[in-house]
Amino acid sequence: MxxxxxxxxxxxxxxxxxxxxxxxxxxxxxxxxxxxxxxxxxxxxxxxxxxxxxxxxxxxxxxxxxxxxxxxxxxxxxxxxxxxxxxxxxxxxxxxxxxxxxxxxxxxxxxxxxxxxxxxxxxxxxxxxxxxxxxxxxxxxxxxxxxxxxxxxxxxxxxxxxxxxxxxxxxxxxxxxxxxxxxxVTANPRMSRKRVVLGVLLLLAGLNCGVLTATVFKDGGLEVMAVAGQAVILSSIGLAVLSPALARAVLAVVGTPVRTLTGVGGYLTVLTVRQRTRQFADGLIAVILFTGIATGTLYLQAIENSANVVRAPEHQSIETLNFVVVGMIALFAAVMVINTLAAAITHRRAEFGTQRLAGSTPPQVLGMVSVEGTLLAVTGILFGSLAAVAAIVPYSILRTGSVIPDQSPLIYGVIVAIAALLTLGTVLGAARRAIRIPAIQAVSG
Structure with missing residues (x-):
């Protein structure tokens, strides 16, 4: 072997x-x-x-x-x-x-x-x-x-x-x-009970770290930053584990509006995602991780910077560590977004070929993929943002006494823009390459 x-x-x-x-x-x-x-x-x-x-x-x-x-x-x-x-x-x-x-x-x-x-x-x-x-x-x-x-x-x-x-x-x-x-291809199994339990436990662990951040610690410092960081990481992974259930929930809410507003592309998207929820959820994992970790860690540091007027050596240490972790792990998550989505779309060449043989034009296939990519990006950004909130809100309460931090929304806007560009760019780029192959060759290959 x-x-x-x-x-x-x-x-x-x-x-x-x-x-x-x-x-x-x-x-x-x-x-x-x-x-x-x-x-x-x-x-x-x-x-x-x-x-x-x-x-x-x-x-x-x-x-x-x-x-x-x-x-x-x-x-x-x-x-x-x-x-x-x-x-x-x-x-x-x-x-x-x-x-x-x-x-x-x-x-x-x-x-x-x-x-x-x-x-x-x-x-x-x-x-x-x-x-x-x-x-x-x-x-x-x-x-x-x-x-x-x-x-x-x-x-x-x-x-x-x-x-x-x-x-x-x-x-x-x-x-x-x-x-x-x-x-x-048409099978769409439900999540196993073990996966549900694991996802819920990870979410509870993340929320527990958030509660500890706001209630147990009295001031900033490396220890509390580490606990708050664990809150966003565990929450992000927990939501990623539960991504098939999240995908079904989002589709139940927006399925009808998507079909109504986006025509043929939306209809095909809703039909495809319902039949391939597990595959759609695979793409969600990377987007949730990137959005959650980048947003949570950067805002934690921004809150700490505004609360720590005097740049103490420990604060400088925390800042350096956070920027290093954001840089390397966010880069890893970004590459995983491209990696995962490109592999998933490339694997669907036969599906795209079948659709074209059934009468769909290449623009209609790309339209379906673009709507699917948009839905994927929006869903991943939404739940990644919720994971970040598990750390941002407790740390803001601890350091500023306010539930909502007063930091610039520009940080979040940049992260959202990067996540959306990575998702849509990868999906559409891979789909364009996939439909260049003749439909009969794609189906038979």
């Missing part, structure tokens, strides 16, 4: 780009922050405390987000291969063999992605250390070290998370019969 996995990678190189990008960026982020722990071994006690804090707080947030995003991407890509897995079973492959095939492919991709991420992560770790030195948080003269901890954490966690996600997704695909796989 390992050699079969290598052959599969050789002949399906383009199909594994999404997996590679997710794993490469995940390993890059983890190794960048883990290298701060290696560096801490050769500096003074105060600097070592700061470096370990950066690795623990920011790296911990990154670990949760990266693990969830990588798992979501791999689950999406494995689910798109249900037919292939069923056909393998029809010619004699056992479920265990198909699982080993997927796990073998993923392990090879994860290993290559992790190894290629070493050099960029070493460079970004050096840049991060220079930033900490320039802001007075680490003593001058500290030398960046990229050693055992960075490699072990980065490569180990990336490989482990990837293989576990692949095994879980492949086990589901391996038990699908050939007949069920052929009908998978």
């Amino acid at each position: 390992f050699f079969l996995a290598l052959r599969s990678l050789r002949y399906r190189t383009g199909g594994f780009v999404a997996s590679f990008l997710a794993l490469f960026l995940g390993a890059f982020i983890l190794m960048t922050f883990a290298s701060m722990m290696d560096t801490a071994a050769g500096v003074d006690e105060t600097s070592a405390r700061t470096l370990n804090l950066v690795a623990a707080v920011v790296g911990g947030w990154g670990l949760i987000i990266v693990a969830f995003a990588v798992g979501s991407t791999l689950t999406l890509l494995v689910r798109q291969r249900n037919r292939e897995m069923a056909l393998l079973r029809s010619i004699g492959a056992t479920p265990a063999q198909t699982v080993r095939l997927i796990a073998g492919e993923t392990a090879v991709i994860a290993a290559v992605a992790g190894l290629l991420a070493i050099v960029p992560a070493a460079f970004s770790g050096e840049v991060l250390l220079r930033l900490l030195i320039d802001t007075g948080q680490v003593a001058p003269g500290a030398e960046h070290r990229f050693g055992v901890l960075a490699l072990t954490i980065g490569l180990g966690i990336t490989l482990t998370a990837a293989v576990l996600a692949a095994v879980v997704a492949a086990r589901r695909a391996a038990v699908v019969s050939a007949r069920q796989a052929m009908l998978a």
Whole structure:
């Protein structure tokens, strides 16, 4: 099965780009922050405390987000291969063999992605250390070290998370019969009870962190910022886990207006999303994460800046950490938006070909995709914003005594614009490429 996995990678190189990008960026982020722990071994006690804090707080947030995003991407890509897995079973492959095939492919991709991420992560770790030195948080003269901890954490966690996600997704695909796989396009299963429970628990954990922020802590500081950051991250992931239910709820509310206001494109969009709610929800995950984390973290820092008139060293440390986490994790989430949506749209070439053979024109297909992309962007931005509120409101109460912060709405406007442009640009760009293929070739391929 390992050699079969290598052959599969050789002949399906383009199909594994999404997996590679997710794993490469995940390993890059983890190794960048883990290298701060290696560096801490050769500096003074105060600097070592700061470096370990950066690795623990920011790296911990990154670990949760990266693990969830990588798992979501791999689950999406494995689910798109249900037919292939069923056909393998029809010619004699056992479920265990198909699982080993997927796990073998993923392990090879994860290993290559992790190894290629070493050099960029070493460079970004050096840049991060220079930033900490320039802001007075680490003593001058500290030398960046990229050693055992960075490699072990980065490569180990990336490989482990990837293989576990692949095994879980492949086990589901391996038990699908050939007949069920052929009908998978129209299947629209409900969320499992385990997924609902997990999503609710994550949401409750996020709300609990928000309550702790407003009630337990008396002042700002690194500890309360860390708890408030956990509120937005856990809430964002919780809503992302519940994305299929959120998609159904939004469609129930706006389905009729969308059909009425947008004509044929809206009609096709509502019909498609109802039949493919799970696939639509896959796209929501990345948009929710990007909007929630970027909005929440930037507004937390803006509130802290306005409340902290005197720029104390601790405040400067918090500000640097937050801008670093926003920059790297928001970039990761943005790439995941592009990655996930491009993979999902490209997989729908046969669907677009069938629609064109049934009489739909290319402009009508693009119209449907544009309405679907707009609905996706609006829904993802809405729930990502709600996740950010779980942290912004408690922190505003703590630092200013006001429920609604008085910071400029420009920050939110920029984040919304970026999320909308990423979503619509990716969806329409991938759809244009997909419909360039002749309809008969798309359906038969």
